[in-house]
Amino acid sequence: MSESLTKVILSVITTNRNRVAGGAPVFFCNDQKEMELFAKNLEAILDGIAHRIGDDVYLIVKHF
Structure with a gap:
């Protein structure tokens, strides 16, 4: 039986350095507006x- 991934976290975007840790690329933003811009752009890019x-x-997630 073969198993495959169905979802993968591609990146994390936050304004709070204390809420996240490694495991995926983490982008730290200065405010809510910048965080939303990063999320929108990374969603398209990734x-x-x-x-x-x-x-x-x-979180930017890839669904297969």
């Missing part, structure tokens, strides 16, 4: 989907 998981954290 061909993923931006998921807001809190007021200060977005």
